Amino acid sequence: MNQGQAIHLPSEWMGHQRIILFDGTCRWCTTWIQLVIRHDPSGRFTFSSLQSPPAQRFLATLGLPTQNFETFLLIDRNRIFAKSTAALRVMRGLSGLFPLLYLFILIPRPLRDALYDYVARHRYQWMGKTDTCQVPTPLERDRFV
Secondary structure (H helix, E strand, C coil): CCCCEECCCCHHHCCCCEEEEECCCEHHHHHHHHHHHHCCCCCCEEEEECCCHHHHHHHHHHCCCCCCCCCCEEEECCEEEEHHHHHHHHHHCCCCCHHHHHHHHHCCHHHHHHHHHHHHHHHHHHHCECCCCCCCCCCCHHHEC
């Protein structure tokens, strides 16, 4: 997968401009999604667990792993981003001081992604894993596809 490559969205996701695909059993990931929800008052981002049937089909179409997730993906206007680039593009779209973190985009991607990979390898060890995906609250439900 090439960062920023144009993609064809599954029909379930048509009409959503910014979709974050995340590991729904990772507590680190679900905590991060909760932070995004709190700091995205206009609701620009929608979410889908990588374990969901539409995401599984999408991953298979792109030739990406459908079981062992080491990154989350950001689909931004039919373009796909992963790892540190995805995280920084999400930060740029949040409220508060989070957009300032986008300045880290100036660091070469291999260095940023090395740090991202380190965190990804240790996330279960640091925050744990659940047996089931996060269930959105009734107020959040419309943000999940």
